Amino acid sequence: MATSVTFPSEDQNFFASVVRFVPGVLLLAAIGFAGKVLEQSINGYAKAHHLVIPNIEYVLWAIAIGLLIANTVTIPKIFIPGIATYEFWLKAGIVLLGARFVVGDVLKLGGISIALVVLEISGSLFLMTVLGRLFNLKPKLTSLLAVGSAVCGVSAIIAAKGAIDADDEDSSFAIAAILALGAIALVTFPLIGHALHLSDNAYGLWSGLAVDNTAEATAAGALYSDVAGKVAVLAKTTRNATIGFVVLGYAIYWASRGQAEKVKNKGAFLWEKFPKFVLGFLVISLLVSVHVFNKEQVGALANLSRWAFLLTFAGVGLRTNFREMAKQGVRPFIVGALGEVLIASLTLGLVVAANAIWKL
Amino acid sequence: MSEDNKIATAATRLGLSLDVWALITAFLLALLVRVGVLKHVPW
Numbered sequence: 001m002a003t004s005v006t007f008p009s010e011d012q013n014f015f016a017s018v019v020r021f022v023p024g025v026l027l028l029a030a031i032g033f034a035g036k037v038l039e040q041s042i043n044g045y046a047k048a049h050h051l052v053i054p055n056i057e058y059v060l061w062a063i064a065i066g067l068l069i070a071n072t073v074t075i076p077k078i079f080i081p082g083i084a085t086y087e088f089w090l091k092a093g094i095v096l097l098g099a100r101f102v103v104g105d106v107l108k109l110g111g112i113s114i115a116l117v118v119l120e121i122s123g124s125l126f127l128m129t130v131l132g133r134l135f136n137l138k139p140k141l142t143s144l145l146a147v148g149s150a151v152c153g154v155s156a157i158i159a160a161k162g163a164i165d166a167d168d169e170d171s172s173f174a175i176a177a178i179l180a181l182g183a184i185a186l187v188t189f190p191l192i193g194h195a196l197h198l199s200d201n202a203y204g205l206w207s208g209l210a211v212d213n214t215a216e217a218t219a220a221g222a223l224y225s226d227v228a229g230k231v232a233v234l235a236k237t238t239r240n241a242t243i244g245f246v247v248l249g250y251a252i253y254w255a256s257r258g259q260a261e262k263v264k265n266k267g268a269f270l271w272e273k274f275p276k277f278v279l280g281f282l283v284i285s286l287l288v289s290v291h292v293f294n295k296e297q298v299g300a301l302a303n304l305s306r307w308a309f310l311l312t313f314a315g316v317g318l319r320t321n322f323r324e325m326a327k328q329g330v331r332p333f334i335v336g337a338l339g340e341v342l343i344a345s346l347t348l349g350l351v352v353a354a355n356a357i358w359k360l
Numbered sequence: 361m362s363e364d365n366k367i368a369t370a371a372t373r374l375g376l377s378l379d380v381w382a383l384i385t386a387f388l389l390a391l392l393v394r395v396g397v398l399k400h401v402p403w
Contacts, residue, residue, distance in 0.1 A: 091382030096389065276379040280386055293394060300393045303401040 024082015025311070028089070031069070031318070032310035035061030059222045059313050063186065066317020075318070086315020087155075090215050091277040093308030094237060098284030099293065099301035100230050106285050109231060112358060113205065113238040116350050120209045121242060123346045124150035128339045135335050140166040140259075143250050144174035145332065149339055151247075152240045152275075153178045153213030159243060159273050163251035165260040176325045177336035182216030183320050185340075189220045192348075193228075201360040202351050204228035208235025209347040212340075215316045218309060229309075237278050244273035 035058040046053045069075065075083070125146045132142025147160040154175050161171040189211065193203040204221045207228065211217035214236050221232025248269055254260035263269050288298055325333075354360060376384070392398045 088378055088382050088385075091379060092386045092389075095383055095386035099390075276377070276383050277386075280383040284386070284390060287390075293390075296400075297393050300398060300401040301390060303403040304389050304393070304398075306403050307401070 021082040021085055024079040025085055026082070027079050028083060028086060028311040028314040028318070031065045031314035032058075032062045032307075034065055035059070035063075035314070036310065057223055058310070059219055060186075062310060062313040063219060063317040066314050067183075067320055068317075070318050070321050071323070083315055083318050086215065086312045086319065089308040089311040089315070090218065091275075093218075093305045093312060094214075094233055095277050095280035095284055096301050096305035096308060097230060097233055098281040098286075099288050099298050099305065101234065101285045101288075103285055103289040106234065106282065109201070109205070109234050110238055112354055112360070113208070113235045116205070116209055116347070116354060117235070117238050117242065119350055120239070120343070120347050121150045121246065124339070124343050125246070127342050127346075128335070131335045131339050135331060137332065137335055138170060140164060140254070141170040141173055141332060142335075143254070144170055145177065145336055145339070147246055147250060148174050148178045149212050149336065149343060151243050152236070153182065153216070155214070155240070155275070156243050156247065160247045160250055163247050163260065163263075163269075164254040173329065173332040174336075177332045178212050179216075179320060180322075180325045180333060181336050181340045182211060182213045184337075185211045185216060185220055185344075186223065186316075189344075190223045193224050196348075198351075199355070199360060200225045200227035201231050202355045204231025205235050205354070205360060206344075206348055206351045207232040208237075208239065209351065210340075210344045211236075214240060215312050219313050219316055222309065222313075237275075237281060240275045241278050243275060244270040247273055 038061045039056060039058040042053070043055060045051070128146035128149050129142060132139070132145060137145070143164055144157050144160055144166055148154070148157040150156075157171055157174045157178065160166070185207075189203075189207055193206070198206065203224045204227065207220040207224070208217050208231065211220045211232075214233075217232050217236040218229060222229030248263060248266060251260060251263050251269070255262045284301070287293060288301075293301065351360075389398070393401075
């Protein structure tokens with residue numbers, strides 16, 4: 001995917017290391033802003049000329065511009081460190097998104113999400129393990145694909161890689177498969193959602209449960225509607241919170257077979273793997289619920305969250321390089337694709353059932 | 361090592377994980393909004 005980046009050495013100061021990120025962050029901002037301008041300009045033109053054209057959200061424009069750049073030109077190295085900060089913006093955006101949920105919403109939708117996440121994770125781990133064996137994939141590659149599809153994509157694969165002592169090659173395969181399938185989900189999920197006339201809440205829940213990488217899950221939700229986007233983040237965040245438990249399970253399994261180091265302190269392991277931004281999301285939501293922020297301030301926080309996501313969406317496009325993904329081979333991708341179709345079907349069934357019971 | 365992983369490692373070398381940096385940034389922004397330094401954020 002991207003070319004290599006050198007780290008600030010011990011003698012480089014904090015300021016110098018931060019400056020390295022500036023060009024790439026500016027590129028993310030420029031692409032995201034261009035997406036926003038394109039959406040507004042096209043809508044304005046259509047309105048002025050009384051044309052009826054489908055509204056293409058800034059989310060899709062930002063991703064599409066990023067994809068176009070990443071797959072047609074070689075991105076200069078100076079931009080690479082900043083582009084890779086998209087995950088930082090995603091996490092900061094999720095914390096600030098807490099402002100758009102009062103605690104009651106979090107408890108209701110979060111409670112439903114927890115129930116569905118348990119079923120989704122169990123089903124995903126089982127399906128991916130069976131498919132990996134059927135297609136004769138290496139056992140640790142199968143474990144990485146299972147963790148990536150069950151919990152939270154790239155972050156889970158990176159966490160599991162260290163814990164089960166997997167090869168770099170296996171993790172590259174698994175990451176490429178998860179990212180390629182995430183890109184496909186960006187196109188297919190909104191189409192399926194509209195075809196099935198899913199409500200914003202139901203669709204958001206489905207995206208958060210079925211799309212593996214947090215950035216893609218957020219984008220897939222936002223492509224449907226603003227409300228679907230925030231529900232997708234809530235469901236996905238619930239999934240992310242389980243990362244420590246699933247990775248710990250795999251670490252213990254591989255250690256018992258003598259193929260990974262034993263986990264000495266399970267509590268410390270769980271805390272280390274726990275995504276801290278989930279706590280931040282809950283804290284902001286709680287502060288908003290007890291009226292620490294007034295209405296205008298809540299609006300400001302929500303808009304800051306949108307700007308952070310805008311940078312994330314540009315980054316999703318920029319880091320998706322299909323040529324690099326194709327180099328990783330087709331078998332892990334086929335296993336991943338088959339698994340994802342089954343998981344998407346399973347989670348869609350769960351969401352439709354939940355909708356019938358709780359009227360999402 | 362992927363680019364994402366490298367950024368996460370770089371963040372850790374600065375003493376904190378990427379998660380915690382994101383958390384600090386978000387809380388700092390929320391504080392600026394609360395005390396009125398950031399009054400209006402357009403969208």
